[in-house]
Amino acid sequence: MRPASLIVIHEEHQALAAMLRSLSLLLAQSRREGRMPNFEVLRAMLFYIDEFPERLHHTKESQLLFPRLRERCPELGPVLDALDADHAQGEQAIRRLEHALLAFEMMGEPRRAEFEAAAERYIDFYLSHMGTEENTVLPAAEQHLRPEDWAELDAAFLSHRDPLTGHPPEDVYQPLFSRILNTAPAPIGLGE
Template identity: 55%
Template sequence: MSALTMPLAVRVIRAEHDALAAMLRTLPLLLAAQRLALVPPDFGALRAMLFYVDEFPERLHHKKESELLFPKLRALVPGLRGTLDDLEMDHAQGERAIRELQHSLLAWEQMGESRRDKFEQQLRVYSTRYLRHMKREETEILPHAVRHFSADDWAELDEAFGGHQDPLAPRAGQAVDEAYAPLRQRILAELPAPFGWGPALGA
């Protein structure tokens, strides 16, 4: 099945994964480059990025996977129980992890450079775990969904995942929600090309 004929829900999940993965991979590189160049971080932009992760992937994307996608797979593919349990545990821990990351960022901003290393270490751990989580969903979960779900299953999932617009993964022909446009601009203005609008690292 080609990307164009994939169900809308699969295309949305993958697009949102791609956007978040790009940000998670780029942010540590940006911080390292700023440290090397003795450029102070833009804490406002960093807060915006962590707010985005909390607002969309954690609260919307994961919720729809846990409440719709995963239960359907549990019923149809019993052999996936262990994998789904692992992914559900990731979801359950994700909200606490992003809160801890936000706290560490605030500590760095308020307490100074002595708190920078802790934030960057937590960011690396969070990013590594999240990237691994998304890869497992794409390689171990979505192929089974494509193979086993009925047209009615996909109609329900398409409606759910198509019902929100991730500001970093807008779908073709759809404008970003006006309320989130400033958030999108703030994040993309800080991140370097090719993902963001800033100068490429090393340019």
């Protein structure tokens, strides 16, 4: 039976990948239709990325999962170092993207290309990062971690579940997820 924390990590990766792809689709659609994107939903999507994957998901990976893997699979050290470096830079990267979005919203069309290029770089980076975790780190964890490792990891990863994986959001996040679900297009939300 697959450990619960691996299931949670995989579900959170899928939710984030869907969010990132939806962001890209929204930008492409607005460009194709010659109109400004829905800035409210873009802001909500970037805020979600900052709040959940950056602050909760990455913290648990870097503080709990990766140290266990370093113990059990020292040969993964360089891969884990690179992923930890990605996590350390994640908060700055999302802030730069949020700033580029604000510039686009405030300054209009002259800032579109800059924001879209920054968004695509961020999306490509993040999808590649998750691909490394899914294809290298998680299989190694499944193979080499021990039951006592999984007990602690499962408790941590089950403590804060991403609402985009089908779990009810904490009350404070309910308005954010309602906004995203009602305005973002599929596969994330119910909007057009």
